[in-house]
Amino acid sequence: MYQVLYCLTDQHDWRLVALGGAVCLLASAAAISLFHRARAAQGTARLVWITLDAVVSGCGIWATHFIAMLAYGPGTGGAYNIPVTLLSLIFAISVTFVGLSIAVSSTRTLWVVLGGAIVGGGVAAMHYTGMAALEIPARVDWVEGTVIVSVVLGIVFAALALFVAARRDDLSHAISATALLTLAIVAHHFTAMGAVVLTPDPTLAISGLSIPPASMSFLTASAAIAIIAIALVSALLDRRAKGELGRQQVVLDTALENMSQGLCMFDADGKIILFNERYAAMLRRSDMQLIGRVLLDILREEAAKGQWNGDPEQFFARLVEDAREGRTTTDVVRRFDRSIRVVNQPMQGGGWVATFEDITEWLEAQAKISHMARHDALTNLPNRVLFHEQLEQGLRRAGSNNQLAVLCLDLDHFKDINDSLGHPIGDALLKEVGRRLKATVGEHDTVARLGGDEFAVVQIGRSEEAAARALAGRLVEVISAPYEIDDHQIVIGVSIGISLAPQDGTNPDELLKNADLALYRAKADGRGTYRFFETGMDARAQARRLLEMDLRAALQRDEFQAYYQPIRDVASDRVVAFEALLRWNHPHRGLISPINFIPLAEETGLIIQLGELVLRQACSDAATWPNDIGVAVNLSPVQFKNPNLIASVTEALEKSGLAARRLELEITESVLLQNSEATLTTLHELRAMGVRISLDDFGTGYSSLSYLRSFPFDKIKIDRSFVSELATREDSVAIIRAVTGLGRSLGIVTTAEGVESDAQLELLRREGCTQAQGYLFSQPRPASDVAMMLERPRLRASA
Template identity: 90%
Template structure:
């Protein structure tokens, strides 16, 4: 140690020592700056920065050495061997390049330290090679222990310098690393110089390939200038780069803070490197120190507050393992009542980036969309799609001894309610029906609305047909109970079709089809009841479809014809009118009874065309009859709702030339169930034209004396069901007596339908009935037979 201090204080020119130290400090500062730049760059750019850093460092070490050698007193009479001097510079640059490459290429501290030690070794190699270039008339010997110390000092200080520089790229770390690297070079040089032992030897001559100290001063100064120039260029480049990085950092920070997602970046050990405010606020971690902390510690802190459930260590270990194995994971976690989707994306070199998105509203919207797609918007019941799925699941779950029943329900006369009271009342009624159905079925049963006024029920797990029968009877009773909706008392019925699995089908489509067939049968049998599927129903449904096809074709082929049945005055016995009745003359089946096709025509809407045909034919045919003979035409409820009804009547009268007072239009009481105000308006318009209005089938439907008060009908027709039982039932006689008495008091003609024998006619005459028609007088006949029916007073015909 004394030898080193003596060498430094007594054998060196302090002015040159100060110059060498300044060059060394400047070169070290440039080297550390370039080291930071190299670590921040990837790819080919990194190699360029390492090369530049090695050149600056090597030249700085070389210049520092030879400036310090000029300050060394004993060196004044010597010279420097040129090849060896150049070799020392090459060694300084190349070994430093290796050390910097090792330190820059790894994030692990041990390799950074190794790289720094290699850089220190480069300083030693340059120094002792440079000393070997010194030629002077003296022998140079070395103190081995001091040489070892010099090498260790250079390696240790250089290793610490790069270790400090690698920890963080800021001013304090850069200054500390610069000082340490300067110490590595200076401490090595002056310790090594203290190990020199010079023994004068005049026999040693200076070779021709050497350079005198004065020239060496010039070269050293040039090298120092080059170092300073390179350092300045590097500093400028680094400053520009840092300015650009600063601007990019501002853009990045702005982007991070304006993201709708939360973002957090972790290193390979799970330490938080970077995060935005959205992440902190979303997870309510604004009051927790996050930067630089292990995520597992944050979990444990939240666990202590009761904000984290589960095993924090296990969860953290899974995250780290997934990142190390390069797995991208997506999880949905619930935090503070919010659903958050977390995507963990591994990064190259270790660590991962996690993004956090609040998907609470999105999940709610998806659930709402899914619910809307599978449920009826009005009643909230499952719709056809969900019902089909649940029926299929029920069939899969059903055991071998279980029976599954499908009930298809259709509300009776719902369309009349909807048309007369309006759609808001109709919708409220459907909602109430849905509520009653849900309350009436079992816990394991499913209720759905298939559309319109159609509902369906799946009954699962009952082993006998009686269970389905009991449920159907209960539903008919429940649905038929009166409803109170917006001050309206409404009474409707329901028709139900039932199919059973496995006997009636083993898949949803087959069971629904067969339940629909049974429902059609329930409607045909009078509504307000239920029917089970039977094998023959499919054949009848197919026959109905064929009939519908024939019916549509018959309209195009003009296969229909108007027949007429006489209406006689009971007192005089003469014919006063003919009722026009529609007949279908099928080319293969012959005459088809109206009961077989009129309901079908009403369901399909073809009754409007057929009704107009009968109206035109009746008006045209009646013009050839005597002027005192009228013609009566039935109007279907469907036809009466047509907006073209008035125009059709006007057109038929105008085209035929028939007087309006000879036309009588017959309506049923179901017409009056429709929109009463519009119905009365239409009736008054017809009456204003001179057309007479007759109330058909009085007493069989929803009869009310208020109808006769609201509109003064010209005629009341007593239904044939009362006439047929005149002689056997006293209540039928009482009804006819009441109706005829009512007609006399109101000045309304009464006509009895279905008179088949003299006894019935005599009783009607005795009670004062005005008119009669039936098979007693004649069957309905074509228009060509009208003259014959007028000539003969009575044409008896068997019923």
């Protein structure tokens, strides 16, 4: 130990020692950095980094040695043998390469330490070979114990250096490993130099293949520093690039693992080179080794377990062929009750990228949307769109012996139930009707809800007319059976129109139109029944449509006029009032009777406008008559559903200036059938205004007497059907006697309609009837004839 310290302090130039140490530190830093780069690389790239590391490390050891030798002053001149000097460099590089290869290629600590020890052995091999190259006029002897210590120091510190470097690639471990490797080289060198014993011998000559120590040291140091600097810069740039790549890899890995889709990349041979966990989980391949495996082998394994349907070879061959031809393909496969969409996108240079998306919920949502678009939301029956499609299919399937029938159904009085009991009850009723319809039709028949309370059925079968007739009869019976809904017992009916293919039409639109015409006929015939389409229904419907168009135009052109028929007091034989009757003065068809257009006006809702027109005109005309003459105006049941009825009556009276007591409003029993409570409220409001209320067509309904009890009518009008049979039927006389007697006892005026003869008038007078009205006195006439009708005592009827 004393010899080593003596050599270091008295035989070395400290300035050059510091330079050698600096070169050694730089070389060690580059070596450790290159060691990390080599461990991070694979294949050929790793071999390149190990080679560069060995060159840098060997040159650093070699340069450190010769710079330190330049600092060594043994007291005699000398030179270096060039071949042996080069041999020492080769030893330094080759032995270091072996040690680095072992340490880089293994993750086990033992092999890393062994590799480091070999690197330390390389330091010793280089040093003692370099010392052998020294030619001086003296004999060189060695202190054996010191030599052993120098070798052990190099091996131990070099092994520790690579052990620390292999643990982690960060700054603290890199600095520690660099210091240990520097210590391994420096400790070995100066310990070994302390083992040198020089004995001067002038007989030893320097060979011709030698170079002076100063020249050798500066040349090798300069070259080594240049190589080390280049390597260190390369390592730092590579580290920075690797760091950036690492950060990008982290971002890429994060993106891949957070994708909602699965992703897998295949090379040209179908071998997996990249995938994310979503892919493995979606296809349930998480427990498989996937990287580097050929897809075909995986498919074969799954087919053997029953997890793959189809031929794996054929499927794989198609994928490879599509990728080779540059075709992008999209498939939907079923995997473990899930639907997965697979998009295969070819890559340049071969191979393809496959993305996997679980579309099970999306397909279910699409199916639900499609179902909703083609089915009624309330009853879940096919709607008009799907019904039309199924009707088309039925027509295509129907042959000469397999015909088809279309049944259009409309619920009778459904709107009244909906208005009186509320929409929730109405909806529940529609659902129950749909259920009954489905339970009644045949297995291959189609039931649809076309909208509102309209339903339709497509029936396919033999002997079509008989089958359709039987089905329609069953449907009328089933739908008309009572319903129990939320403690309400409901009874409704159904009207059905039927068209047959091919005789009534060969396309859906024509069949539906004709079935609808037959339905209209069923309604006109009293509802609660069915009718088949007949030739001529279309013509009648066309006439009805034309009449409706004319009716709307007539309102715009002011073609309606109020006519008046006198009502006479039987006892005094004088006119006490006039009944306003609407007439349509058509520019081409002349006067049109109310019986021809009033029902249509009620169906279309135009009766509200017509009623208001008559009310305003009647009040305006009556205001010009004597104060003791009243005017009677009929109100339709549809007008009573209009919430503006009270306002309309008030406005007509105010604008005309007519006293309310002179206005008489005539209603029929059907008005009271609608919604008796609301109707009675309206009637009481009108009565409170002073308007008189008359019950028209008394005796033709079912509950006339109960209505007289529920509301104090001012007048009851005896229907003309009883008056016309006074002279021929005694029961008609009895009915009129009963009505007039009822009127006297209740203080209600009785008016007989349709009086056409003196005999009828005499009988009415005898039975105590209060008033009479009919052709015996006058036909309805325009307002301009009212004065004449008041002046003349009686106008004989002209039938």
